[in-house]
Amino acid sequence: MSATLDSSEMPQVAKNNAGTPSNNIVNKTFSDKKKDNDNNSRLNNIIKVKSVIPRKRQDLLKWYGWGYKDSMFKLQGDMAYFTGNRYSIGEKPLPHLQKWAVDYFNIDTNKPPKIPKLPTSYPESRLPGNVKQELEKIAPVSVDGLDRLIRAHGQTLKDISYVRTNKFPRIPDAVIWPNSHEQVVQIVESASRHRFVIIPFGGGTSVSGAVTCPAKERRPILVLDTSEMNSILWLDKEQLLARIQAGIVGQDLEREMRSRGFTVGHEPDSYEFSTLGGWVATRASGMKKNTYGNIEDLVVHTKVVTGRGVIERGCLVPRISCGPDWEHTIMGSEGCLGVVTEVTIKIRPLPAVTRYGSLVFPDWESGFYFEREVARRRLQPSSIRLMDNEQFRFGQALKTESSWGGVLLEGLKRMYITRIKGFDPAQLCVVTLLLEGDSEQVCERERRLHEVAAQWGGVPAGADNGERGYTLTFVIAYLRDVAMEYDVVAESFETSVPWGRALALCDRVKRRVRDECRQHGIVHYLISCRLTQTYDAGCCIYFYFAHNTAQCSDPVATYEAIEEAARDEIIASGGSISHHHGIGKLRKKWYTDTVSEPGRLLLLAAKKALDPDNIFALGNMAFEEGDIKDSVSVKSKL
Numbered sequence: 001m002s003a004t005l006d007s008s009e010m011p012q013v014a015k016n017n018a019g020t021p022s023n024n025i026v027n028k029t030f031s032d033k034k035k036d037n038d039n040n041s042r043l044n045n046i047i048k049v050k051s052v053i054p055r056k057r058q059d060l061l062k063w064y065g066w067g068y069k070d071s072m073f074k075l076q077g078d079m080a081y082f083t084g085n086r087y088s089i090g091e092k093p094l095p096h097l098q099k100w101a102v103d104y105f106n107i108d109t110n111k112p113p114k115i116p117k118l119p120t121s122y123p124e125s126r127l128p129g130n131v132k133q134e135l136e137k138i139a140p141v142s143v144d145g146l147d148r149l150i151r152a153h154g155q156t157l158k159d160i161s162y163v164r165t166n167k168f169p170r171i172p173d174a175v176i177w178p179n180s181h182e183q184v185v186q187i188v189e190s191a192s193r194h195r196f197v198i199i200p201f202g203g204g205t206s207v208s209g210a211v212t213c214p215a216k217e218r219r220p221i222l223v224l225d226t227s228e229m230n231s232i233l234w235l236d237k238e239q240l241l242a243r244i245q246a247g248i249v250g251q252d253l254e255r256e257m258r259s260r261g262f263t264v265g266h267e268p269d270s271y272e273f274s275t276l277g278g279w280v281a282t283r284a285s286g287m288k289k290n291t292y293g294n295i296e297d298l299v300v301h302t303k304v305v306t307g308r309g310v311i312e313r314g315c316l317v318p319r320i321s322c323g324p325d326w327e328h329t330i331m332g333s334e335g336c337l338g339v340v341t342e343v344t345i346k347i348r349p350l351p352a353v354t355r356y357g358s359l360v361f362p363d364w365e366s367g368f369y370f371e372r373e374v375a376r377r378r379l380q381p382s383s384i385r386l387m388d389n390e391q392f393r394f395g396q397a398l399k400t401e402s403s404w405g406g407v408l409l410e411g412l413k414r415m416y417i418t419r420i421k422g423f424d425p426a427q428l429c430v431v432t433l434l435l436e437g438d439s440e441q442v443c444e445r446e447r448r449l450h451e452v453a454a455q456w457g458g459v460p461a462g463a464d465n466g467e468r469g470y471t472l473t474f475v476i477a478y479l480r481d482v483a484m485e486y487d488v489v490a491e492s493f494e495t496s497v498p499w500g501r502a503l504a505l506c507d508r509v510k511r512r513v514r515d516e517c518r519q520h521g522i523v524h525y526l527i528s529c530r531l532t533q534t535y536d537a538g539c540c541i542y543f544y545f546a547h548n549t550a551q552c553s554d555p556v557a558t559y560e561a562i563e564e565a566a567r568d569e570i571i572a573s574g575g576s577i578s579h580h581h582g583i584g585k586l587r588k589k590w591y592t593d594t595v596s597e598p599g600r601l602l603l604l605a606a607k608k609a610l611d612p613d614n615i616f617a618l619g620n621m622a623f624e625e626g627d628i629k630d631s632v633s634v635k636s637k638l
């Protein structure tokens with residue numbers, strides 16, 4: 001195997017600071033043996049990546065919400081704007097956003113925004129002093145209140161509401177930052193000896209409550225922050241593979257790969273902050289999965305530290321017919337079976353051409369049938385997304401220009417679409433496209449897509465609109481913070497569904513949400529959806545729901561009750577518990593209906609086999625939350 005490495009930086013060889021050999025957990029792993037063979041060429045070229053995100057995350061990121069501290073929506077007078085210059089709409093007035101927010105949510109912009117105050121006190125750490133000292137010999141440890149608070153949660157509405165009001169029933173007792181697989185082995189051994197709980201923490205972007213501390217846990221909880229484990233261990237240009245530590249953040253990974261002429265191509269909307277290990281642990285899906293695959297298609301090999309030892313396959317092969325693929329037990333295990341420390345992942349040469357595109361359709365059904373036909377013919381470009389009319393209008397509200405009507409409906413294009421084609425602006429829908437490949441492939445694919453679009457009344461609406469659609473994806477995540485400042489709660493939920501049931505599902509879920517709002521006395525709300533991924537057998541539908549909380553004594557509980565009703569409707573309509581957001585604690589209720597009893601028992605058996613002491617007591621999926629009794633309950637169920 002000819003391995004070519006790119007960095008001249010010296011390796012960060014893992015140190016056992018405690019000075020004790022790792023005895024309990026398997027000492028020599030398969031990939032160590034492999035390293036012995038390839039040592040000379042690989043070890044000298046480990047690339048320690050300098051992450052955009054510092055260890056003190058709070059220096060760069062908001063402690064109470066989404067993303068960078070310097071990036072947020074602000075309402076001022078009758079104008080809205082987005083601060084900072086990290087995103088294309090930064091520091092530009094958004095003349096339509098405030099009117100849109102008032103129209104939909106009846107917000108009172110004269111009231112001062114509710115900006116949360118940093119807590120002044122935190123629960124005392126329950127980590128015993130002797131254990132802390134032992135851990136400090138392995139890797140840096142913090143018991144600082146804010147370090148613990150910001151790693152007590154992910155990004156669900158409840159998480160963010162609790163962090164803003166300092167209402168968490170339980171936060172971690174300490175945070176540790178290992179920088180190597182070997183250090184993780186020692187930490188897990190220590191947990192086994194001293195009976196504390198470990199929560200693996202990547203980017204904290206979970207939207208399922210997966211990373212949130214189990215409220216009932218009585219043992220000390222240690223958050224194992226993977227962010228210092230972000231080295232590229234080797235990169236093989238011939239085999240198009242790279243072995244990477246699991247804590248690398250998406251944007252760092254992509255930047256490093258691009259600078260060497262490659263891409264992993266996995267771009268979930270959270271990829272600025274989420275990590276490789278998090279993607280594996282949640283079975284993530286990226287926006288360009290049509291070209292590069294979802295995470296399960298990209299991963300070739302994982303190395304995982306469990307309570308029972310290190311689990312990994314002994315060879316690096318593209319496929320193996322060797323019984324059920326247990327690596328799929330790790331993918332989607334949501335931190336409950338162990339810590340993913342290293343991942344071998346496919347890489348691709350950078351495409352010669354990246355082209356955006358957009359199409360306008362007279363209504364949702366036409367756009368939907370276009371997408372269905374594209375999937376039937378397997379014509380999907382890297383990304384293809386259909387937005388409903390509500391989202392089209394929201395896109396208009398985020399325009400930086402002052403003329404109402406929007407980019408899509410400007411000038412001649414506007415006249416063509418509305419007057420000549422006769423599209424109703426209150427019905428029309430937009431498809432955004434992202435095409436990658438060589439110039440000829442991209443042109444040919446675009447031509448064929450336009451041909452199919454024409455059959456469903458679709459009209460090309462230009463590259464700028466497509467690009468804008470994709471780049472705005474990253475700022476949309478910032479809206480919830482400003483919404484909460486004006487008493488609006490918001491969240492997204494998603495599903496996968498067979499083609500034949502998708503249209504009915506969208507209809508029924510929207511109707512159910514409207515009915516629920518009526519029953520809860522909610523007048524001002526938004527329910528909207530888009531079709532974000534397509535497959536041979538169906539698609540992913542992604543809903544946004546937001547409402548004014550004026551009528552709600554407990555806004556989060558009301559939101560959750562409505563989302564729960566929506567999920568019941570999804571399941572009744574033939575949809576799944578989740579397409580890529582995972583189960584966590586939020587969607588556990590539907591786990592047993594999704595997986596039959598033998599399936600649940602198989603998961604519990606895997607837990608018993610890999611984590612007999614219930615070190616990873618996160619309480620996600622089929623596992624009960626928390627305290628030491630739960631490990632017994634897992635055992636007794638078997």
Ligand SMILES: Cc1cc2nc3c(=O)[nH]c(=O)nc-3n(C[C@H](O)[C@H](O)[C@H](O)COP(=O)(O)OP(=O)(O)OC[C@H]3O[C@@H](n4cnc5c(N)ncnc54)[C@H](O)[C@@H]3O)c2cc1C
Pocket residue numbers: 154155199200201202203204205206207210211226246247267268269270273274275276277278279280281282283284285286287333334335336338339340341477580581582618620
């Ligand atoms: C704005 C926004 C957009 C999003 N868009 C997408 C999207 O397009 N596609 C998508 O799939 N998801 C998306 N998500 C969800 C989320 O980003 C993914 O679930 C992501 O994979 C989580 O990665 P993370 O590193 O942030 O993990 P975390 O949130 O830190 O953890 C998630 C779970 O994985 C476990 N875990 C993390 N690292 C490890 C590890 N090394 N070993 C073992 N367990 C580990 C944790 O214990 C936890 O149970 C989005 C979320 C937000 C807030």
